[in-house]
Amino acid sequence: MPWPKIARMVKRSRSRRAAEGAWGLVLLARVLGIGALAALILASGAWASWRTAQHVMLTKGHDRGTVTLAACGDSSCTGPFAPEGAATARPKVTVSLPVRHHVGEKVPVVIEPGTDTGVRAGLGGVLFAWVPLGGALLLAAVVVGGGMRMPRTAWTLAAAGAALLGGAFLTL
Incomplete structure (x- = not known):
């Protein structure tokens, strides 16, 4: 194929190049x-x-221990908190747990600072x-x-x- 014919095929108009850029x-x-x-x-x-x-x-600095589940609802359970180490015991701590936990089980938890809410450890x-x-x-x-x-x-x-x-x- 001769060179001028290839050059015409490759050459594009300015409007087409602008449209491709946009x-x-x-x-x-x-x-x-x-x-x-x-x-x-x-x-x-x-x-x-x-x-x-x-x-x-x-x-570090959080209260760790176990909660003995005393009452369980749909998405959370409550029970007394038994600490490990120098933490203080609490009569009622709420823990968000799935349904498969039952009353009487002991669950290891970490207490959120300033609350009576436990998080499973x-x-x-x-x-x-x-x-x-x-x-x-x-x-x-x-x-x-x-x-x-x-x-x-x-x-x-x-x-x-x-x-x-x-x-x-x-x-x-």
Whole structure:
């Protein structure tokens, strides 16, 4: 093929180049907007999880002990707190627990400072505290997969969220 004919095929008009540039900006704005939305979802999930997880993971200075479950409702149980170490005993502490716990069981807890609310201690408590982040990972996976068209990243986020939620379910 002669050179001038190839040059005519490659040459584009200014309006077409401008339209392609504008379309590129639209695609870039979409990716940045959806990326910011996914980051916001993950940050809010981490923030909601950290409110409880800080008491379970950073236990220095917190009252640790066990709660003997005396009464259980739909989502929480109450009972007397028996401390470990120099903490003070409390007659009634409320613990948010799943339904499968029964009256009479002893549950290791960490007391939130300034309250009579206990947070489950140990690996089960850590995983249970991070459940909001697991849900945020699953939601961000849908946003990243659908909005940004990044299926591998979406599957990775979904697998991490499912593993966190599954681990919390199995340990509690």
